[in-house]
Amino acid sequence: MPLRTQPIGTESTSVTVPILEMRGISQIFPGVKALDGVDIRLYPGQVTALIGENGAGKSTLVKILTGIYRPNEGEILIDGKPVAFAGAQAAIDAGVTAIHQETVLFDDLTVGENIFLGHAPRTRFGMIDWRAINSRARDLLQALESEVDPGIRLRDLSIAQRHLVAIARALSVEARIVIMDEPTAALSRKEIDDLFRIIEGLKRQGKAILFISHKFDEVYEIAENFVVFRDGRAVGQGRLRETPQEDIVRLMVGRDVKDVFPKVEVSIGAPVLRVEGFCHPTEFRDISFELRRGEILGVYGLIGAGRSELCQALFGVTRRSAGGLTLEGQPVDIRSSSDAIAAGIVYVPEERGRHGLALPMPIFQNMSLPSLRQTSRRGFLKAAGELALARKYAERLDLRAASLSVPVGTLSGGNQQKVVIGKWLATRPKVIILDEPTKGIDIGSKAAVHGFIGELASEGLSIIMVSSELPEILGMSDRVLVMREGLTAGLFDRQQLNAETLVRAATGNT
Amino acid sequence: MKKILKHREILLLAIIAVMIAGFASRAQGFAAPGNLANIFNDTSILIILALGQMTVILTKSIDLSVAANLAFTGMAVAMTDAAYPGLPLILLVIMSIGIGACLGAINGYLVWALQIPPIVVTLGTLTIYRGMAFVLSGGAWVNAHQMTPTFLNVPRMPLLGLPVLSWVAIVIVIGAWFVLTRLPFGRAAYASGGNPTAAVYAGIDIGRTRFFAFVLSGALAGLCGYLWVSRYAVAYVDVAIGFELDTVAACVIGGISIAGGIGSVGGAVLGALFLGVIKNALPVIGISPFAQMAISGIVIVLAVVFNARAERRAGRIILRDRAAPEISA
The missing domain is CATH 3.40.50.300 (P-loop containing nucleotide triphosphate hydrolases)
Structure with a gap:
C-alpha cells in the first residue's frame, strides 16, 4: 500500500504558511488511544477535508481544537506560536470556532440569544445590549442569506434554519479557524448549496476551514486539501485535485472497497x-x-x-x-x-x-x-x-x-x-x-x-x-x-x- | 455495570457493618442481635416506603407525596378504628392499602393523562393530601386511648422472634423483588426509565407503567399509614412530615439512579438500613439531635457524590465507544 507510507506534509508546495498547525497530537483515554501522533496544518483561505471512518478519531480532534479535551502529547501552534487551550473559551479567544455535528442550541431562547450566548455585546454600563444583539444577529443571518427574525424562539424554526443559526453563532465570534463537523448531515441539496456559498465567502475572507464529512462528492466540491484518519492516525494528506477518490477510500479503510450493492434476486410473492x-x-x-x-x-x-x-x-x-x-x-x-x-x-x-x-x-x-x-x-x-x-x-x-x-x-x-x-x-x-x-x-x-x-x-x-x-x-x-x-x-x-x-x-x- | 452494582451493594453492606462495629465500640451492646433487630424493626416503615419510591424513580419519576399519603391514610384508619371499634383489623389494613392506592392513582393519572411532570404533580398532591388530613380530622389528634388494643398491638406482636412489623417489611421486600425482576411490569419500569423512547418503540406503554408505579407507591404508603399510627400510637396532621425526603435519600444511598432505569431492591433496602443505623446510633453515642440532622445530611451528600462518580465511571465506557463510532450509536 504505497499511499500509506506517503510522508505527511506533501503540501509543502503550498506557498502560504499555515494559520494553525498541530504537531504530534496524541489523546489517550482509559484503554484506548483515540489519537496517535497526528500532524495537521490548516491554511488561510483553504478548506481542508478531514476524512475517516467512524472511530478514526475525527471527533476527538475537533474536541481538542475546541478546547474540550487537552491532548496528552503534542503541541498546537497558531501563527507559529504554541498555544494551550485551558477550556472552550480559550479556544474561542484564540480564534477557533466550531459548528458541531449535532447543533448545540437552546430551544427556548431566541435566535439572537442563541447566537450571542456567552459573548453578548454589552452596553456602557455592563448590561446586555439587546439592540446590538438583534441588529448584529440580523446582519449575520443576512450574510447567510437567511431572513430569520432574531427575536423568535429557536423552537419555532425548521431543522435547516436551526442549522443556519448554529453557523451564525460560530461566525459571531472573531474566528480565523472554522471547524465544520458534518455540517451537511441534516441539510437538503439546496441548503447544502447555500452552505457551500457561505464557505466560499469564508475562504475569501482568508479563514481556514476544517470540513468533516462522510460524503466524497461534497468533499471534492468544496475542499482543497485532505487529511485521512484511520485508527487515530493521519494516514495520508495532500491536495484533493491530485488524488483520485479510490486512493482516498483505500487510505480510509485500509483495503479495497467495491462500492456495490449486493442486490439479491428474490422471487417476490403475494x-x-x-x-x-x-x-x-x-x-x-x-x-x-x-x-x-x-x-x-x-x-x-x-x-x-x-x-x-x-x-x-x-x-x-x-x-x-x-x-x-x-x-x-x-x-x-x-x-x-x-x-x-x-x-x-x-x-x-x-x-x-x-x-x-x-x-x-x-x-x-x-x-x-x-x-x-x-x-x-x-x-x-x-x-x-x-x-x-x-x-x-x-x-x-x-x-x-x-x-x-x-x-x-x-x-x-x-x-x-x-x-x-x-x-x-x-x-x-x-x-x-x-x-x-x-x-x-x-x-x-x-x-x-x-x-x-x-x-x-x-x-x-x-x-x-x-x-x-x-x-x-x-x-x-x-x-x-x-x-x-x-x-x-x-x-x-x-x-x-x-x-x-x-x-x-x-x-x-x- | 451490573457487576459494579452488585459490588456497590456489597460495599454498602460493608460500610453498614463497619458503622455498626464502630458504634458498638462506643456504646456497649449496640451490635447485640436484639438491638440490631430493633433497628431493623425501627426502619421497617422506611424500607417499605423506599421500595415504593424506588419503583417510581425507576420509571424516571418521583413521588413526593408518600409521607402526606401516609398521614392522611393513617388519620383515616385511626379515626375509623376510634369510631367503629368493632371493625376487624384486616378490614382496616385493606382500607389503608386501598386509600393509599387511590391517592397514588390520582398522582399516576395526572402524570399519565395530563402529562404533568411527576415532581410538580406530587409536590401539589403532597400539600393536598396533608390538607385533606387536616380537613378530615379538623386538626384534632387521635390518641392511643381512642384506638382499640388490636389496632395498636398487632404490629408489635412477636412472631418467631421478630415483631409482625418486621415481618411485613420482609414480605414486602420479597414481593418487590419478585415484581421488579419476575413480572413484565418490573421490566417495563426499568425500560421506561432506562430509555423512554426505546420503551415506546418496544411496545411498552410508559404512561401506564408510571401509573401503576404510582399506584404501588401509594398502596405501600397507605399501608405504612396504618403501621406508623399503630407504632407511634397517635395520629395527627403532621405525622411523618418531611419523611418523603428520607425515602428518596434511602434510594439515592442505595444506588438507585434519579435519572431512572438503574437500581435494585437490595440497594434500596440497604440504603434505608443505612439511614436507620445512623438515626439509631447517634443518640446512643450522645450526639445532639441538631448535629444528628447535619450528620445525616452529610452522609446523603456523600452518597450522592459516590453515586455520581460511579455513574460517571460507567458513562465513560459508553463515551469511549461513542467517541469511536460518532453517530452510528
Missing part, C-alpha cells in the same frame, strides 16, 4: 401489506401502496417530506387521521406500537441510540423487550427463555460481547446496532420498516448492512426502507415510493429507476 389512504393531520396525506413478500420498497424524499412520520404512523407511534391497513388480506387497526408488533410490523428507527436501546439494561433484556410475551410463561418473566432468544440472534448477527448480561451501554456502536436489529428480528415480523438504516455509518459497515437487508428479503420478509441516499435507494429497492411535502410524488418500478427521475419527483422540478 401481497403482504396494503396501505390505503393514510393521512396525518399535518405531516402527510393520502398515501397508498402495496408491499409483497420478499419485496424491498424504498421510500425516498427530501428531509421533511413526511417519510419518517409515515413509518411512525404505520407502526402506531403516531396516530393516523384516516386510512386503513390490511395485512395478509385481514384489515388491522393499529393504535399503538404494541398492536403493530403483535400484527408483525416492526420499525427500526433512525436514531438508534435514542429510540432503540435502554443503555443501562443488559443485552438480553434489551433484545427480549418487545418479545416478552413470547419468552414469559403465564405472565412471569423467564430469564432462561430470554437468554436463549438473545443467544440465537446474537449468534446470527455475529454480536461481539463478553456476555449477554452486560449492559448494552458497554458495547461499541456497531454492536449496539446489532442488538437493535436482533431485538426486532426476534419478534418474528412480517414487515420490517428500516428508517435510514445506514445513516452515519462508514462504508465498510454499510455494505454489511445492505447484505443483511438483502438476506432478510430473501427469507421472505417484506421491507420498507426509508433512505436519503440515492445510491442506496437505487441499489436496494424493488420499487420506490417518492414523497414530496407529505404527498405521493411517484411510485416507480425497478425498471424505471434512475437517479434523475427520483430527484425530479422528490424536488418537484420538471
